[in-house]
Amino acid sequence: MSKLFASLVALLSFAITAEAKETLTIYTYESFVSEWGPGAKIKASFEKTCDCTVEWLGLGDGVAALNRLKLEGANTKADLVLGLDTSLTAEAVATGLFGKHNVDKSLAKTPEAWTDDYFMPYDYAHFAVIYDTEKMKVPPKSLDELVNGDPTQKIVLEDPRSSTPGLGFLLWMKSVYGDKSADAWKKLQPRVLTFTPGWSEAYGLFTKGEVPMVLSYTTSPAYHEVAEKTSRFQAATFSEGHYLQIEVAGLIEASPEKALAQKFLAFMMTPGFQDFIPTNNWMLPAGETKDALPDAFGKVVKPVKTLLFTPDEVFKNRRAWMDEWLNTLSK
Amino acid sequence: MVEHLEQMSFQNIKITAALGFILGAVAFGFLPLLWLGFVNGFSGFDAYLPRVVGFTLKQAFLSTLFSLLIAIPVALAFARRQFWGRDALLKLFSVPLALPAIVAILGIVGVYGNNGAFGGLFSVYGLSGILLAHIFFNMPMAVRLLLTRLDAIPAENFRLGAQLGFTSPQVFRFIEWPQIASVIPGIASLIFLLCTASFAVVLILGGGPQATTLEVAIYQSLRVDFDPARASILALAQLAVCGVLVLIAGQFTRENSVFPRTLSKLRRFDGESALMRMLDIAAISIAALIILPPMVNILIAGITNIHVSDALLRATLTSLGVGLSAACISLLLGWVLADRAAQHATKALRAVIALACLAALIMPPAVLATGWFVILSPIADVSRYAVLLVIILNALMALPFVWSPLFPAIADARLRHDRLCASLGLSGFARLKLIDLPTLRKPLALGFLMAMIVSLGDLSAISLFGSAGFITLPSLIMAEMGHYRMDAAAGTALVLAALCFALITLAQYWSRSDDHA
Numbered sequence: 001m002s003k004l005f006a007s008l009v010a011l012l013s014f015a016i017t018a019e020a021k022e023t024l025t026i027y028t029y030e031s032f033v034s035e036w037g038p039g040a041k042i043k044a045s046f047e048k049t050c051d052c053t054v055e056w057l058g059l060g061d062g063v064a065a066l067n068r069l070k071l072e073g074a075n076t077k078a079d080l081v082l083g084l085d086t087s088l089t090a091e092a093v094a095t096g097l098f099g100k101h102n103v104d105k106s107l108a109k110t111p112e113a114w115t116d117d118y119f120m121p122y123d124y125a126h127f128a129v130i131y132d133t134e135k136m137k138v139p140p141k142s143l144d145e146l147v148n149g150d151p152t153q154k155i156v157l158e159d160p161r162s163s164t165p166g167l168g169f170l171l172w173m174k175s176v177y178g179d180k181s182a183d184a185w186k187k188l189q190p191r192v193l194t195f196t197p198g199w200s201e202a203y204g205l206f207t208k209g210e211v212p213m214v215l216s217y218t219t220s221p222a223y224h225e226v227a228e229k230t231s232r233f234q235a236a237t238f239s240e241g242h243y244l245q246i247e248v249a250g251l252i253e254a255s256p257e258k259a260l261a262q263k264f265l266a267f268m269m270t271p272g273f274q275d276f277i278p279t280n281n282w283m284l285p286a287g288e289t290k291d292a293l294p295d296a297f298g299k300v301v302k303p304v305k306t307l308l309f310t311p312d313e314v315f316k317n318r319r320a321w322m323d324e325w326l327n328t329l330s331k
Numbered sequence: 332m333v334e335h336l337e338q339m340s341f342q343n344i345k346i347t348a349a350l351g352f353i354l355g356a357v358a359f360g361f362l363p364l365l366w367l368g369f370v371n372g373f374s375g376f377d378a379y380l381p382r383v384v385g386f387t388l389k390q391a392f393l394s395t396l397f398s399l400l401i402a403i404p405v406a407l408a409f410a411r412r413q414f415w416g417r418d419a420l421l422k423l424f425s426v427p428l429a430l431p432a433i434v435a436i437l438g439i440v441g442v443y444g445n446n447g448a449f450g451g452l453f454s455v456y457g458l459s460g461i462l463l464a465h466i467f468f469n470m471p472m473a474v475r476l477l478l479t480r481l482d483a484i485p486a487e488n489f490r491l492g493a494q495l496g497f498t499s500p501q502v503f504r505f506i507e508w509p510q511i512a513s514v515i516p517g518i519a520s521l522i523f524l525l526c527t528a529s530f531a532v533v534l535i536l537g538g539g540p541q542a543t544t545l546e547v548a549i550y551q552s553l554r555v556d557f558d559p560a561r562a563s564i565l566a567l568a569q570l571a572v573c574g575v576l577v578l579i580a581g582q583f584t585r586e587n588s589v590f591p592r593t594l595s596k597l598r599r600f601d602g603e604s605a606l607m608r609m610l611d612i613a614a615i616s617i618a619a620l621i622i623l624p625p626m627v628n629i630l631i632a633g634i635t636n637i638h639v640s641d642a643l644l645r646a647t648l649t650s651l652g653v654g655l656s657a658a659c660i661s662l663l664l665g666w667v668l669a670d671r672a673a674q675h676a677t678k679a680l681r682a683v684i685a686l687a688c689l690a691a692l693i694m695p696p697a698v699l700a701t702g703w704f705v706i707l708s709p710i711a712d713v714s715r716y717a718v719l720l721v722i723i724l725n726a727l728m729a730l731p732f733v734w735s736p737l738f739p740a741i742a743d744a745r746l747r748h749d750r751l752c753a754s755l756g757l758s759g760f761a762r763l764k765l766i767d768l769p770t771l772r773k774p775l776a777l778g779f780l781m782a783m784i785v786s787l788g789d790l791s792a793i794s795l796f797g798s799a800g801f802i803t804l805p806s807l808i809m810a811e812m813g814h815y816r817m818d819a820a821a822g823t824a825l826v827l828a829a830l831c832f833a834l835i836t837l838a839q840y841w842s843r844s845d846d847h848a
Contacts (some may be wrong), residue, residue, distance in 0.1 A: 030794075034802075034810035035642045056712050060554075060794050067557055071701070072708055154445075159534055161551040187688075194456050197531055200812035201433055205535075207817045208437060209446035223815045280674045282815070319556060330382070330540040 008166050022052040026249075026259050027065045031059040036279035045272045052260055060165055061198075062247075066092055073097070075095035077259040081266060082122070084251035086308065087167055089119050089248060089313035095279035099253030102262060107269040108286055110246055111306045122268050123283035125217040126242035127168045128235040129155065132233055135212035139236040142177050146213075146238075151190040156202040159195040164245070165202075169215050170325055171314065172243035175286065175307040181321075182328045188327055218242065218301045223282050224294035247283065252331025258273040341672065349667040350687055356727060357690045359706050360699030361566065367705075368563025375803035379548075384568055387544040388534070391526035394465035395724035398522050399515065402473035403616040407507060410472065410481035411602045413750070420615075420833045421449045421478070423473035423622060428732075428781065429788035429831040430629075431805040432464075432531035434824040435813070439464055439536075439626030441632065451625070460536035461620075465529065469522045471622055472781075476518050476735045479777060480510045483743065486598060493600035502601045513741055521731045524573055524692035549695050559845060560712040566698050573693040574686065581685045626828070633825025635817040643823060646807040647830065650787050653718070653803055657725035658783035664726070665733030665778060666741075673742040688734045691727035699724060717796035724792040729782035738779070740774035771829065780838040784831055804830070 031054040033039030043054040057077075059065045062084045069076055069092075076097065084092055092098055100117045107119050108114035108156045129146060131139045138152065140146040146155070158166030177184040193211050196202040206214035213236075224233045249268060251261035267273055269287035278293050284300070285293075427435060441447050443455045443463070453459055488506050497505065525562065533544050545565055552562040595677060602611065637643075665688070671682045691699065707713050713720070748766050752758065757766065768775075790805040802810065804827045811820035 031810060031813040032805075035807075035812065036814040036816065063554055068704075070557060075709055076715070077712055104385060105421070159540070161540075161555050162534070162549070173585055192539065194535055195540065197534045198813075201535055203438075203439065203815070204433065204437055204812055204817050204820070208441060208444075210440055210444050220815075250728055275430070305586070322555070323548070325434075326379075326540050330543065 022050075022257060022260060023055050024079050024257055024264060025053055025057065025066060025077050025091045026057045026082050026264075027057050027059060027078045028078045028081070029061045032056075032083055032281065033058040038276035041276045041280065042273055045276070046264060046267055049267060050260065050263065054264075062088055063164070068097075069097060070095060074087065074254060076252060076254055079216065079255040080249060080251050080261045082247075084119070084248055084249065084250070085164060086244075086311050087164075087171065087314040087318070088311075089116065089250075091313035093118050093311075094315070096111060097252055097254070098138065098250045099258065101219050101251060103269065105267050105280060107288075109288075110286055112308070116248070116311075119250040120265050120268060121246045121248045121286040122273065123277045123286050124244060125219045125244040125283045126244050126306065127165060127172060128217060128218040128220070128242055128301060128303070129212045129213050129238070130206070130220045130233050130235055131208075132206070132217045133193055133232055133234055135147050135209075141215075141232070141237070142239040143172065144240070145182050146191070146236075147188045149191065153191070153213070154193040155191055155196050155215065156193050156211045157215050158199055158202050158203050159197055160325060162197045163199060165199050165215055165217075167318075167322075168243055168245055170321060171309055172307060174321055175309060176240045184326055185328045186323060196274060216247070217283070218296070218303070219282050219284060222278075222294070222296040222300055225299070226279060235301045237301050237303070239304065240306045242303035244302070245306045246286070246308075274322050333605055334376045340593065342674075344648065345667045346566075346671040349664050350683065353687045353730070354575055356703075356723065357694055357699065358654050361694055363702040363705035364559055364563050364566060364698055367559035368561075370559075371560035373560055375565050380565070381566065383543050383548050383565075383571065386542060386573065387546075389525050389541075390461050390465075392542070393458075394462055394469065394526040395519050395522045397462060397572050398466050398469040398473055399519060400429060401614075401618060401621070402470045402477060403511070404610070405470070405616040406474045406481060406511070407503070408614045409536055410507075411599050411607075412611055412615075419610055419838075420619065421475070422832055422839070423626065424475055424579055424618075425781070425827050425835050426569075426626065427468050427622065428472055428704065429784040429786055429827060430468075430824070431790050431808060431827075432529070433535070434629060434808065434827075435466060435625065436532060436535050437465060437632070437821075438554035438629040439467060439550055441628035442624040444774065447628075456536055456538035458537075458542070459773070460538070461529075461533055461542065462530045464536055465522075465526050466558055467621060467625060469525060470531075470618065472520065472732075473518050474618065475777070478509050478735060479506060479736045479774060480514050480739060482724060483740065489599055489601065497714055499601050499604070499607050511789065513530060514735065516583040517731075517738075520577050520580040520689065521692075521722075523576060524731075526536065527573060528695060529570070534665075543551075543653060545572075546695050550697050552700060564699070564737055566695065569695065570693060573689075577686060577689055577693070578682055581682055629821070629824060632818075632821035633823075633828075636822030636828060638822060641841035642802070642807060643826065646802050646804045646823070647826065648803075649801065650803040650827075650830075653722055653725065654783040656722045656788040657729060657786040658779050660722065660726035661729040661733050661782040661786075662775065662779045665730055665737055665782075666775075669734055669738040669741045672738060688730050690730075692731060696795060698790040699727075700792070704796075714797065718801055720796050720800075721792045722786075724795075726782070726787040728792070729785040732781035733778035736774040736777040737771070740771055744770045776838045776841060780835060782832060787827065787831060804836050 016071060031037050039056050043056065043172060048052055059068055065081055065083055066088055069081060070077060098118045101120050104119050105114045107125040110121050110124055119248055131141065140149055155170055160166035160170040173181045173184060202214050203216060204209060218235045221234050224230050249265060251258060251265060271288055271290040274287040274289045277283060380828060443449050443452060455463065484506060492502050492506055527544065528546050530550065533542055533547060541788060545568060548571065552558045552565060579652045619686055668684050668688060674682055704713055744767065748756050752766060753760050788807065793803055793806050804823060808820045808823045811823060
C-alpha cells in the first residue's frame with residue numbers, strides 16, 4: 001500500500017518538476033513519443049547538439065495537436081508542432097500561429113520537390129491496401145478493381161472523421177474518381193466490413209484474421225519483414241497511383257524559443273533525427289540517413305504515380321467531401 | 332439541540348460542497364463550449380441531427396432492454412442457487428467493465444466474427460453486433476448490482492414465504508420484485524447513458540457511418556471539424572435527451588421497503604421444482620455463454636504474450652494509482668450524495684442529486700475536457716496537471732457505479748438506525764465507526780471496487796489530456812497496437828483483466844473478513 005502511495009506521489013510530482021535549461025516544447029502525436037516511437041531517441045540525439053531540453057507533449061494525433069493549438073491560440077506553450085500532414089498544413093497556417101522555417105527546402109527528399117515555406121517534412125509513405133497472402137491469392141491491381149471486386153472479400157477502412165489514414169483514403173478516392181466518387185463509394189460499400197476509429201483498430205482486426213485487406217501504408221510489409229521475419233502481408237500496387245502522406249513539422253512564430261525551434265527543424269533533416277525514423281516510425285525518411293535502409297524497405301512498393309492534393313485544396317474542400325462521404329454511406 | 336443544529340449545518344456543508352464540485356466541474360466543461368457556440372452563431376440543425384438522435388436512442392434503448400431482460404432472471408437465479416464456480420463466475424462478471432472497448436471487441440470478433448469459432452451464426456457488424464457488445468459490457472454489471480439488493484433481503488422473509496406456501500412466482504411478486512424494483516430505474520438509466528456514450532463499439536461494430544451516435548457526431552464536430560457551434564448544439568441535444576430520461580427514470584424510483592432483520596443465516600426454500608431448476612440453469616448458462624467465450628478468446632490471445640517489461644510495470648502502477656485516487660474521490664462524493672438523498676430529501680433535491688451523479692455520463696468526456704481546457708489553459712499549464720484532471724474526470728465518470736450499490740443500502744440503514752442513534756445520542760465519528768461502517772461495509776466495498784474498475788479501463792479521459800510519460804494500461808494497449816504490436820497488446824489486455832480479477836477477489840475477502848453471517 002505504501003509503495004502504491006509512493007508511486008502515486010511520484011506520479012503527481014513528476015508533473016511539477018522544475019526546468020533549468022532552455023526548453024523546447026514540441027506538440028506531437030501520441031505514438032511518436034510512446035515506448036516504441038522515435039521520440040525519446042530523437043530527444044537524446046538533439047540534446048547532445050544543444051544545451052537544451054526537449055519536452056514532448058503527445059496528443060492523440062495530428063488533428064488533436066492542431067486543435068490543442070487552436071484552443072490555446074497565442075497562449076500556446078508549444079515552440080514547435082511535429083506530426084501534422086499535408087492535409088492539415090493549410091488549416092494550420094490559417095491560424096496565423098506558425099512562422100517560416102528558413103530551412104533549405106532542397107534538403108527534403110520527398111517524392112515531389114518540397115515548396116512549403118512554413119513546414120518541413122520529416123517522413124512520408126504512400127497509403128496502400130495491405131493484403132494477407134494466405135487468404136488472398138489475387139489482390140486488386142487498381143483502386144477500380146477494389147471498388148468493383150468481389151464483395152465477399154472484405155476490407156477494413158478507417159473512419160475519415162476520426163483517423164488520418166481514413167481521411168487519406170477519402171482523398172485517394174476523390175483524386176481518382178473526382179465528381180464520381182460518391183458512386184464509387186456506393187459500389188465499394190458492400191466490400192467494407194467496417195470503418196474503425198483509428199488505424200490501430202483496423203490493423204488489429206486485419207491481423208486477427210477478420211478480413212483479408214486493410215488500408216495502411218506501403219511501408220507496413222517492411223515492419224512484418226523486419227520485426228516478425230514474415231512476408232505474409234503485402235501491399236497491393238494500384239495502377240491509378242497511390243495517395244501520399246507527408247508528415248511535417250513547423251515552428252510557432254511567437255515562441256520565445258524560435259531560434260532553438262529553427263535549429264531543431266534543420267537538425268530534423270540530418271541523420272541524427274532521420275536514422276530513428278524507418279524502424280521506429282515505420283515510414284520513409286524525408287532526409288539524410290547515416291546507413292542504407294534495411295532491405296525490407298527496398299521492397300516497399302514504388303507507386304507508378306503519386307497522388308496528392310495541395311494543402312489548400314484539402315482545406316477548402318475537406319468539409320464538403322466528408323459530408324458527401326457521410327451522406328452517401330449513411331443512407 | 333445545539334448539537335443537532337451543528338450536525339445539520341455540517342450535513343449542509345458536505346452536500347453543498349459535493350454538489351458544488353460536481354456541478355461546477357460539469358459547468359466549467361460545458362459553458363465555455365456553449366459560449367463558443369453562441370459566439371459562432373449556433374448551427375447544426377439539419378436532417379442529419381434527428382437521424383443521429385434517432386439512432387442513438389434506438390441502440391441505447393434496445394441495449395438497455397436486452398441487458399436488463401437477461402440480467403433480472405440471471406440475478407434471481409444467482410440469488411437462489413449455490414453451485415460450484417458461482418463465486419468465480421460472479422467475479423468474472425465484473426471484468427468486462429474494466430476492458431477497453433477495443434479489447435472486448437477483438438474478443439467478441441474472435442468468437443463470433445468471420446474467423447471465429449462461432450463465426451457465421453450472425454453478423455457482428457451492424458445493430459446486432461452493437462447490441463451484443465453492449466450486453467457483454469452491461470448485463471454482468473446489472474447482475475452484480477441487482478444481486479446486492481437481493482442479498483439484502485432478510486432471511487425471515489423467505490422463511491415467512493415458505494410458511495405461507497408461496498410458489499416461486501409469489502416469492503418473486505411479494506419478496507424479490509419489491510426489492511429490485513427500487514433499483515431498476517437507476518440501473519436502466521446507467522446502462523442507457525453508458526450506451527449513449529459508447530464510441531468505439533458503435534464505430535467498429537456499427538459497420539459504417541449509418542451507425543452514428545450523438546457521441547460520435549460530437550467528437551467529429553469538436554475534433555475533426557473544430558466547429559464549436561455545431562458541437563454545442565449536439566451537446567445540448569445530448570443533454571436534453573439524457574437529462575429528460577434520467578428525470579423520468581427518477582419518477583419510477585420507489586421507496587425502499589425495509590424489513591426488520593436478524594442475523595440469521597439466509598436459506599432459500601423456494602425454487603426447488605424441476606421447472607425452476609431448469610429455468611435457473613438456462614438463465615445462468617445464457618449469461619455465461621455471452622460472457623465467457625469472448626473472455627476465453629482474450630485469455631488465449633494474451634496468455635503467451637505477456638512480456639514483463641518496465642513499461643508494463645509502470646503502466647500497471649500508474650493505472651492502480653489513478654484508479655485508487657479516482658475511486659477514493661468517487662466514493663467520498665457518492666457517499667455524501669447518497670447519504671443526503673436518503674434523509675428526507677425533497678423531490679427537487681433528489682432530482683438534482685440524481686443528475687449530478689450521472690452528469691459525467693450525460694456530458695461527453697470530450698466536451699468536459701475541452702471546456703476545462705479553455706478555462707484552465709490561461710491560468711495554468713494544463714499538461715502538467717493532466718494526471719489530476721484524468722483522476723477527476725474518472726472519478727466523476729465512476730460516480731454512478733458508487734451510487735448504485737450505496738444509495739439503497741444507506742437508505743435502509745438510515746431508516747433502521749436513525750431513531751436508535753438519536754435516542755442514544757450517537758453521532759459523528761462514533762456513529763460512523765460503530766453503526767455505519769459495519770453495516771455499509773459491503774456496498775462501500777462494491778462501490779469502491781466498481782469505481783476503481785471503471786477508472787482502470789478508461790481510455791477517454793487519458794486520451795483527451797496528453798502528457799508524455801503518463802501511461803496507463805489501456806493507453807499502453809493502444810500504444811502497442813499503434814506500433815503493430817498486436818500480440819503484446821493482447822498480453823497487456825490480459826494483465827488488465829487479471830488485475831481486475833485480483834482486485835475483486837481482494838475486495839470480496841475484505842468485505843467478508845469479519846462477517847457475522
